[in-house]
Amino acid sequence: MIFLKKYNLYIFLILIQIFLLSVSDISYAIEINENSTKTEKSIEEPSVLLEADTLTYNDTNNTIIANGSALLYYKSYTIQADKIIYNEILDSVVASGNIILTNKNKSELYAEDLELEDGLKNGFIYSAKLLLENNAKIISSKGQRIDGSVTKFDDASFTLCDECTDGTNKPLTWELKADRIIHNEIDKIIEYNNVEFILVGKSLIKIPYLSHPDMTVQRKTGFLLPTYSISNFYGNAIKLPYFYSINKNSDITFTPIITTKQGPLFNFEYRNKISENSYVNVSPSFIYQADPSDIAPGNIRFRNSLKTTAQLDINNKWNWGWDATYTSDDTFMRKYDIEGSTNYKSEIFLTGLSNKNYLSAKMVEYTNLLNESELDQPSITPLIDHDYTFAFKPLNGNLNLNSQFTSLSRNAGDEQTRLSSNLSWENRYITNQGIFFEPYIGIKADHFRTYDESDNSHYSFSRMHPKLSIKTSWPLRSASAYGNHLIEPLARLTFSGDEKSNNKILNEDSNVMNFNTLNLFEIDRSYGFDKIEGGHKFAVGINYDFEDMFGGHTSAKLGKSFHIGGLNSFDGSDWAGMDDYHSDIVASLSYNLLDAVNLDYKTKMDSRTNQITTNEFNITFNNNDSLFADMNYMEYSPTSNVLSNTKKEELSGGISLALTKDWSFNSRGTYNIEDNSVLNSLFGISYEDECLEMSLSYKEDFYVDRDIKKDKSIMFNFNLKSFSSSD
Numbered sequence: 001m002i003f004l005k006k007y008n009l010y011i012f013l014i015l016i017q018i019f020l021l022s023v024s025d026i027s028y029a030i031e032i033n034e035n036s037t038k039t040e041k042s043i044e045e046p047s048v049l050l051e052a053d054t055l056t057y058n059d060t061n062n063t064i065i066a067n068g069s070a071l072l073y074y075k076s077y078t079i080q081a082d083k084i085i086y087n088e089i090l091d092s093v094v095a096s097g098n099i100i101l102t103n104k105n106k107s108e109l110y111a112e113d114l115e116l117e118d119g120l121k122n123g124f125i126y127s128a129k130l131l132l133e134n135n136a137k138i139i140s141s142k143g144q145r146i147d148g149s150v151t152k153f154d155d156a157s158f159t160l161c162d163e164c165t166d167g168t169n170k171p172l173t174w175e176l177k178a179d180r181i182i183h184n185e186i187d188k189i190i191e192y193n194n195v196e197f198i199l200v201g202k203s204l205i206k207i208p209y210l211s212h213p214d215m216t217v218q219r220k221t222g223f224l225l226p227t228y229s230i231s232n233f234y235g236n237a238i239k240l241p242y243f244y245s246i247n248k249n250s251d252i253t254f255t256p257i258i259t260t261k262q263g264p265l266f267n268f269e270y271r272n273k274i275s276e277n278s279y280v281n282v283s284p285s286f287i288y289q290a291d292p293s294d295i296a297p298g299n300i301r302f303r304n305s306l307k308t309t310a311q312l313d314i315n316n317k318w319n320w321g322w323d324a325t326y327t328s329d330d331t332f333m334r335k336y337d338i339e340g341s342t343n344y345k346s347e348i349f350l351t352g353l354s355n356k357n358y359l360s361a362k363m364v365e366y367t368n369l370l371n372e373s374e375l376d377q378p379s380i381t382p383l384i385d386h387d388y389t390f391a392f393k394p395l396n397g398n399l400n401l402n403s404q405f406t407s408l409s410r411n412a413g414d415e416q417t418r419l420s421s422n423l424s425w426e427n428r429y430i431t432n433q434g435i436f437f438e439p440y441i442g443i444k445a446d447h448f449r450t451y452d453e454s455d456n457s458h459y460s461f462s463r464m465h466p467k468l469s470i471k472t473s474w475p476l477r478s479a480s481a482y483g484n485h486l487i488e489p490l491a492r493l494t495f496s497g498d499e500k501s502n503n504k505i506l507n508e509d510s511n512v513m514n515f516n517t518l519n520l521f522e523i524d525r526s527y528g529f530d531k532i533e534g535g536h537k538f539a540v541g542i543n544y545d546f547e548d549m550f551g552g553h554t555s556a557k558l559g560k561s562f563h564i565g566g567l568n569s570f571d572g573s574d575w576a577g578m579d580d581y582h583s584d585i586v587a588s589l590s591y592n593l594l595d596a597v598n599l600d601y602k603t604k605m606d607s608r609t610n611q612i613t614t615n616e617f618n619i620t621f622n623n624n625d626s627l628f629a630d631m632n633y634m635e636y637s638p639t640s641n642v643l644s645n646t647k648k649e650e651l652s653g654g655i656s657l658a659l660t661k662d663w664s665f666n667s668r669g670t671y672n673i674e675d676n677s678v679l680n681s682l683f684g685i686s687y688e689d690e691c692l693e694m695s696l697s698y699k700e701d702f703y704v705d706r707d708i709k710k711d712k713s714i715m716f717n718f719n720l721k722s723f724s725s726s727d
Contacts, residue, residue, distance in 0.1 A: 049073035092117035121148030133215035160691035171201030235260035297329035298707030356389035397427030469494040483548035498567035499534025535566030
């Protein structure tokens with residue numbers, strides 16, 4: 001490759017012609033510096049480079065003709081073609097045959113012929129195909145380039161679908177076909193004149209004008225694709241989302257849902273991303289019901305809700321924010337599929353983190369949407385948690401201080417204020433034989449002040465509770481021709497002070513403890529501050545792991561806990577087998593085979609009656625996206641059901657089966673075995689390829705709660721990929 005000044009070009013061409021007389025089948029390159037002068041000090045990098053099998057220079061019209069595997073490098077552009085003619089004076093390019101034009105933005109243009117001038121800013125392109133981002137493409141018989149930023153395509157189509165390559169000439173899944181398509185690279189807009197939407201070769205709709213942002217735009221004001229559904233309750237419904245970009249950091253989506261029975265429901269979602277870790281989201285919804293229910297709370301006309309979340313940085317250590325939900329009544333959000341939760345909490349928080357020092361302060365309000373008659377949900381103002389790990393490490397162990405201050409109140413009912421602190425030390429030692437010893441020493445102090453509404457009196461109560469515990473395990477590993485084995489016997493001995501009880505203490509944060517293999521060796525299995533697990537206990541168990549030669553991993557756990565002295569109030573069914581002298585036997589088994597098969601089983605057996613009181617079984621199967629299936633079974637006897645004093649037996653699961661490369665069938669459901677009733681079910685069929693998603697599903701929900709009745713609905717979703725979302 002030879003760098004030349006313009007005045008040496010003639011000599012260079014004569015040398016090339018002499019060289020061609022003796023050498024054939026060679027590739028040549030010419031570099032042209034548009035700004036070159038006769039002063040050597042002003043030599044600049046060349047802006048035009050030509051490469052080809054043969055190069056011919058015509059000094060009469062100042063053109064260079066490149067034939068055979070021709071390449072033109074022009075500023076930020078590259079043109080590849082069978083033949084390229086470059087005019088140095090006019091700064092024009094004429095190319096033909098298998099043209100590929102690319103620019104620095106990585107967009108590619110394929111064509112058979114092109115004529116461009118003025119630095120490739122103006123001209124014509126024939127038999128063109130422009131490739132944009134996200135597999136988008138514009139195919140046209142003729143295109144005109146204007147001012148280097150606008151391209152007009154005549155008799156053109158736009159699509160995100162791949163063209164058929166198997167010779168069957170199947171139509172595209174979808175395309176927008178227009179008399180003219182205009183792509184503005186500066187405004188990043190694609191406009192259509194006399195456009196029709198064609199689905200699988202069939203014209204569905206034709207309109208005189210359409211525009212949308214090109215594929216480089218992530219956030220652009222405009223309508224999003226609608227969805228359609230039909231329900232017993234609200235009739236036919238169509239959702240018409242509209243996205244409005246306020247600025248580069250904030251936007252709003254307005255989504256009216258037009259229903260035939262209840263009128264329009266209005267839903268807004270405002271988002272503002274202030275910085276990388278700071279944001280504000282606000283989502284109000286409301287409807288003025290055209291046909292209110294006869295059953296409360298659906299018998300009112302105006303129903304509304306508000307959900308808002310935020311996190312705002314104060315500095316690199318502190319942030320504050322909120323997560324709040326308001327609803328006009330208990331069933332509104334579930335009735336209109338805005339939010340399916342049956343309870344929520346609203347909070348304002350302040351958090352700080354510095355090395356191993358953490359502080360969280362909150363104001364929290366709980367709301368239950370299921371049962372209006374139960375005890376009022378509490379408000380907590382404040383709830384302050386502080387965790388601190390000391391730099392001082394006595395005996396090489398970790399010294400931690402965990403504290404909490406909380407004040408709980410209700411509109412009507414008992415109230416309680418509590419200050420708790422727990423100072424603990426723990427470490428891990430390993431002997432030369434590989435035996436683990438994990439000692440723990442802790443002391444917890446609490447002070448309560450409660451209000452008893454029944455006698456309109458306040459009570460104060462303090463307690464101090466020490467704990468001393470040691471856990472030991474001995475993992476034994478072995479290898480065989482079938483795989484690697486690990487057997488690990490475990491034991492934990494805990495000495496704890498007698499639990500000081502006071503019937504005036506409210507147990508608000510430790511109401512439920514589902515005893516299983518996950519918390520068998522925990523020092524305190526109550527998971528809260530209000531409740532303390534007193535007395536001395538000895539937990540023993542064994543873990544087994546096996547990694548087989550086929551890529552499977554099996555894990556099994558078995559164990560139980562013995563109460564060996566002291567006062568422990570963990571009695572009755574609420575504490576899931578922790579009463580009397582020893583606990584239930586708990587066990588679990590899991591198996592994973594290359595993430596294709598996953599199995600998980602948990603069980604619990606009453607030590608006194610030898611009866612199984614709990615069964616939880618989950619299995620999933622995934623076969624390279626062609627089949628996904630899962631099944632979940634759970635059975636709780638009255639003595640082990642931590643949520644209620646009734647037996648619960650339930651089966652749920654689903655399947656997603658690929659029928660063809662693009663079509664799939666899916667189904668889900670939940671069945672109550674105890675009541676012999678279906679709780680919910682869904683059946684659907686869906687289609688998905690590289691440019692289109694659509695699904696049709698039928699759903700039944702048999703759950704009943706006041707104005708929420710059994711409902712059947714049909715849902716249809718249609719999604720042109722890359723047009724379905726605003727971000």
